[in-house]
Amino acid sequence: MTISPESFRERILSEIEPMAASPQPIMECLGLACAEDVRAGVSLPGFDNSAMDGYAVRAEDVAGAVPDSPVDLPVVGEIGAGQASLLALPPGAAAKIMTGAPLPSGADAVVPYEWTDRGVARVVIDQSPSVGQHVRYAGEDVSVGDVVVSEGTVLVPRHLGLLASVGRSHVAARPRPRVVILSTGSELREPGQPLGHDSIYDGNSFLLAAAARQAGAIAYRVGIVPDSPRDFLTALHDQLVRADLVITSGGVSMGDYDVVKEALAPQGVWFGGVSMQPGKPQGFGKVGEEQVPIFCLPGNPVSSFVSFENFVLPALRRLMGKKPELRPSVTAKITHAMTSPKGRRQFMRGDYDGTHATVSPVGGPGSHLIGDLATANCLLVIPEDTTEIEAGEPVEVLVLDQEF
Incomplete structure (x- = not known):
């Protein structure tokens, strides 16, 4: 029996609470959600x-x-930014003033250098300003008491500049989750090592660590764990001290060497099927004394990535207090006809053209086709009850690598 992606995601999010907020230096808050x-x-x-x-x-x-x-007016002084000694301007006089310097009492306009002879003791002015011209008035941008950043705002550079400008050195924000990534499989090798006739390079841990980091988390890529339940549990429990969330890839299906399922199912971690392609086998639960959430993703790279997008990313965003939790979708017209298996929601790789609101399928549906995944910029979402789509029909699209 399989469950829908929505049911599985709801199960996950019901177990996830936003991390506690605390005052943090504003330069550490880039990409975090403001909590006040x-x-x-x-x-x-x-x-x-x-x-x-x-x-x-x-x-x-x-x-x-x-x-x-x-x-022709006498010049009675000079006012520089941060060097204001002339506080009042008498009638019938002028004061040299620099950009950002305070306007002296009595003055109500600024004559730019270009309208004068730039005199020192006296100045000749050949164009008249109106009242308030070239003056920036107190509070015209922000007034005391204004809400300058609302709770829930994801802080970007312009927010940090504003916070500093109103005198805030710290702001309450939820921290970056610490995410530990483990890849399982005795066939795996580190990039750069020699390959045997039956070994492959471990790309998943790099893929998932990078995805977690792009989501705003701190990612710890642990490396490769062989197909041994004991070795897996040892590696896992060694890492829980620095984990707010754990991701594993591989070892969750029905094979004889699916060590993640073998090791964690007795500890109450749920394993089952989700009605999607790729990414049907999934696992989720909590482990250790601190009950750290663990996501057990399938081992094929496209399956791992699609699973991350659907389930891990929303959980990370909830931990960080970011809204929306799900990646927003857009609608586009498909350029080529395609088929999809009945009863499974298909996440097909695609090339989205935002200018023309069209999308083209990229490669085949195979869950191992990481080359096609790398050239795609979106996922096409084909509903479970749709088996055929004609060219020109509208489809749902998840545009990847966009901030939201």
Whole structure:
């Protein structure tokens, strides 16, 4: 008996709670979900300041200035950013001012250098600004008490810049989950090692560790575990001290050497079939004293990747407090007819063209075809009750490698 992908995902997410939030330095929060509504403790700008290098003036003192009839004013001082010594501007005078420097009391406009002779003791002005021209007023961007970052916002560089600008050095955020990845199989070898006649390179642990890291987690690739339940359990329990979540690949089907299933089923980890292709054999449960979630994925690389997208990624996003938890889908017209097995939801590799909202199947349905997976940029989702799709029909598409 198999269960639907939705049922399996619901089973998983019912066991996953967001990680506890804590104050973290803002530079450590890139890609994390903010766990508080952050209110500004200062206004931005914090004071009226100049938007140009030029001269602070009273607009009425230079009204009507034109090239044929300029206005000549005495320069009573100079105001630099962070070096403001002139606090007030008397009537009938100008003060040299730099961009970002505070506007002195009495001034209500800035004359750019380009409208003057750039005088030092006196300045000749041949164009008149309006009141407020080239002035940045206090609070026009952000006011004290404004919510500048809402709870749940995934922090990107522009948010970190804003947080620093309102004086926040730390912000409450949920940490990055620590994910341990184990590959099982006596046939596996590390890349760079010589291969025997019956051995293959371990690509899965690299694939899954990279996917976890792309999702925002800290990934620990443990390496290869041979087909021995005892060796597997030893490696697993050695790693639980640094794991918030564990991923294994291989050893979950019905074979004589499916050591993950043999080792973990007696410990209460669920193993069964999910009505999808690729990725039918799945396992999930919790292990160790800390009840760490463990995902037991099938060993073929495309099956592992599709399983990660459907089940591990939503769990990681829940741990991190990120919304939405599922990768959003789009609709596109398929360019070629294709068939799909009845009773299984197929996740076919594809090439999505966002400009024309079309998608082309890439390669075959085989779960071992990692070359085709690498050239694809999306997964086509074909429902269980659909066996044939004609060219031009709309299909659901999961666009990979997009931030959401």
